[in-house]
Amino acid sequence: MAALLKASNITMQFGGLKAVDNVDMEIQPGEIHALIGPNGAGKTTFFNVVSGIYSPTSGSVIFDGEEITKLKAYQVTAKGITRTFQNILLFENMSIVENVMVGGHTRTDSGLVGSLLRTGKSRRAERECYENAMKTLAFVGMEELADQSASGLPYGKKRILEIARALASHPKIIMLDEPAAGMNSTESEELSRIIFKIRDAGITVLLVEHDMKFVAGISDMVTVLDHGQKICEGVPQMALNGPRVIEAYLGKEEEEEEA
Amino acid sequence: MKKTAKSTVITLVVLIAVALLAPVVVGLKNNYMINILCSYCYFGILCCSLNLLLGYTGQISMGHAAFMMIGAYTYGILNKFHGVHFLIAALAALAVSFAAGLLLGAACCKLNAIFLAMTTVGFYKAVSTVIINEGWLTGGANGISAIQKWTVFGYKLKNWQFYYIALAVVLLVFLFCYRMVNSKTGRAMRAMCSAPIASSAMGVNNNQLKFLVCGISGALAGLAGVLYAVTNSYLSADMFAKVSVQTLTMTVVGGMGTLWGPLFGTLAITTLPELLRPFADHLDGIYGVVIILTVIFMPNGIYGFVRRMVQKASAKAKAKKAQPANAAGKKGE
The missing domain is CATH 3.40.50.300 (P-loop containing nucleotide triphosphate hydrolases)
Structure with a gap:
């Protein structure tokens, strides 16, 4: 192999x-x-x-x-290839689902101009990015915390969130x-x-x-x-x-x- | 999928209504007051511009007036000295200040924190020195005077009419920022601001993003400069001396990294010098004190402070409502 x-x-x-x-x-x-x-x-x-x-x-x-x-x-x-960090590096100023959505950055096909004009394509891409993030959160069992701030999570959950964020990049x-x-x-x-x-x-x-x-x-x-x-x-x-x-x-x- | 909160819509409607009625209240012919209203507009745009950079991307610009100057002077030179139509001159001003923003982007890619702050201060000094010394291009120390108000189809706009145009521009800029920070790009900006190594590991091209945000921020500051030039119909380099600090104060005091913050900050800090006319010489010091007090007592600015108060009040109200209901329920058992 x-x-x-x-x-x-x-x-x-x-x-x-x-x-x-x-x-x-x-x-x-x-x-x-x-x-x-x-x-x-x-x-x-x-x-x-x-x-x-x-x-x-x-x-x-x-x-x-x-x-x-x-x-x-x-x-x-x-x-x-994706990764997590030894000294947890979350985006503390963002919500949990947003953290995971950043993980999907490379898989989200919406440019800035499209987002500014709210084109159908960019809205679809945004929705897919959000759904992908929610699915990934469900995969690690954190979907109920989606809207909370990442900074408020207990230590263990932060590590899991890092994994979810990494997984969102497929x-x-x-x-x-x-x-x-x-x-x-x-x-x-x-x-x-x-x-x-x-x-x-x-x-x-x-x-x-x-x-x-x-x-x-x-x-x-x-x-x-x-x-x-x-x-x-x-x-x-x-x-x-x-x-x-x-x-x-x-x-x-x-x-x-x-x- | 962020839903716009009801309170947001209400605040926005109230603010717009006040802004629309303001010229009527102060009197359409009261040019002094109308000019102050216009200054809210260009400072609002300037703060939105700095907020994208400082609040959302974490890049410090201590010389933001430089971009405003570049925009204002490009407009002034083209419109006044070369008779270029105001719209084309304004677009050119946007383009030139965007390009200047890219220069800042290059600095952002290489430098951080205090070094970046020093560089931006230096950039402002350089721009103002060039403007004073290159008289053939900029009018030098005499500045550019008698910049025309806009004329649409042969009709010369009055001051208050220009105010409404400026207001429309502010709303457009606000919408622009709202959509930008809630897009994929905006998420990447906030991510980079919080943990740059992690954002690049998540696939964000940090340097490209810095260039983009700096360019946009520069262009918006240039746009503020165009409105400034038209409002005051006069430009000289020393008029911008306090603008950088003033903009920084507005953004920090209002609450950086939030969309509302800069607007509140603009309203508060643009009003301050008008109220403090007698102390005009000490204005810089007052700004300093205001920044220090804000950072200590309201680290999230006016907006963060108000939001916390509202949340506390609503939590209290909820608790009060819940209590009698519980008591009634227990009696029922």
């Missing part, structure tokens, strides 16, 4: 620091792929490279047979950056249900996560990064119990713990 996302020899250098060092990664369509590693391993940097927020120092990203290495974030989204692959961070066990169970639902809807999931139990329970494939390098890849049981992985997390005796 051809990989949906193929990152080859990705290196991302900030000054003297190689945050991501020559990493190869393939994501198969339809799988839930977890990217794990200790703090500072380069997971989020890798996300930023794939989603176009950073342009890698070297290496290439092929998505669905197309090179997207040099594309900007907004262009990457249009291609069908992605082929969704990248979740620590979706379970700060969630209690009820919330993270709810989250795994939603992630399975996303997978069942035919959307590939790539996630960064710290919670090992969560990763073991949910992913089909695990890639482990440490100090910017890939140290292990495989099915969860194997990858999580590999000697180098345990060493990366717990450290060797003489090694200092990385902050």
Whole structure:
């Protein structure tokens, strides 16, 4: 099976620091792929490279047979890759449904002139955008909160809203950056249900996560990064119990713990 | 699908009715008062323009008068010095100030916050210096005087008739802003204002959007400049010295990031200098104090303050209504 996302020899250098060092990664369509590693391993940097927020120092990203290495974030989204953020970045000044409608930005076909003149086409596009947003909210079980302000949501719900916003762009692959961070066990169970639902809807999931139990329970494939390098890849049981992985997390005796 | 609230419609109808009756009340021949009414119009447009930029897109312009000047002078130069028809001159003024807005857009793409604010102040200084020094083009320090009132099919419009045209333009601008902020573009603007990284990850081309909003904002400010030129029939660079701060005050005091805010702000702050004539020398200081007090006590401006009061009052009224009903229900059981 051809990989949906193929990152080859990705290196991302900030000054003297190689945050991501020559990493190869393939994501198969339809799988839930977890990217794990200790703090500072380069997971989020890798996300930023794939989603176009950073342009890698070297290496290439092929998505669905197309090179997207040099594309900007907004262009990457249009291609069908979407993401959430580790430090929740919602549009706090907008209502929940509006947040999700921004997620549908690339799929809404209404120009400014059309909107100013209220043409039939633009009104139709706006209605579709709204309906798509409501459907997406229903998908994650938040449709009743649609008109509330995003800033008033509890923490766990904010993370779910970020996922809904990302889904509204009809992605082929969704990248979740620590979706379970700060969630209690009820919330993270709810989250795994939603992630399975996303997978069942035919959307590939790539996630960064710290919670090992969560990763073991949910992913089909695990890639482990440490100090910017890939140290292990495989099915969860194997990858999580590999000697180098345990060493990366717990450290060797003489090694200092990385902050 | 946003439905227009009933209270919005009522407020709008009342405001329009007052605006329509105002010239009759002050007297159609009272040119002094009519000119003040016209100043509400151009300041209203200017505030809408700054609000799109500052309130909805989060880009600071401390030199918004520059765009107004560019619009006013383009109109004045073409209409007065080259005898171009007022409509064509006005359209040209829109085009030139739109282009100037794109320049600001370039700055917005590269700079943020305090650096952008400094750049816009510098831009204003540059524009006014060019206008004073390039006398061959702009009339220099003498300014442009005796700009004609509009003549339609040989009929020279009176001041109060021009006021109604200006009022119509304001309403059009207001409708323009209303539709713009409630469109896909408007959502993207608010999103970028709140979290630019997230908006670009959602597919918004931030830089393109900044150019677009800056261009539109510049053009609207230029439009305000055209009305300014016609109302005062005289232009000189120093007339615009306080306009940037005044516009900023109106937008912030009214409540930026809301459609109503700038209108309320315009009404309040345009009236203020007329009331404070004796203190005209200290006006800048008064604006400063007003901005500080607003930011501390009414961070969402007059509009936000009024809305909160109304919401509180209606919640209280509801609670009062609900109480006797509950009591009656309990007795029934």
